[in-house]
Amino acid sequence: MRIVSVTADGVRRGDVIDVGGIPHTVCDVREVSGRRKRLEFADGNAYVLGARVAIRVTRA
Template identity: 40%
Template sequence: MKPWAPNAAVAAPIEITSLNVQRGDVIQIGGMPCRVADLQQLPLGAKRLLFETGEQLTMHPRTRLVALRVHRRW
């Protein structure tokens, strides 16, 4: 995970599903923050999240998680 650098960005917690998860979202799994590096669409609306650290997580359509999303301000 890249170190935090001060800039004009605001991080906010949001609820995500397989429909609105995005690259760059940070999800805490087992007490460890994991940043989504890539997404793969799976059958029946599921998505496989690939994290920067190499781990993977499959989100089914009804899975709901809280993630930290960075909103950049210009």
């Protein structure tokens, strides 16, 4: 496992994102208006990530 910093274009299925101290596994990534990405998590939650926002993800 390694931690990498990515923008919306770099998020992949299987990445783990920590939101509010809770880890969420990305199960689907879809582009929405303005090159933003809608991240769907395995637990049913979703998050829209801006195109230029950098986040840290844990990747296998």
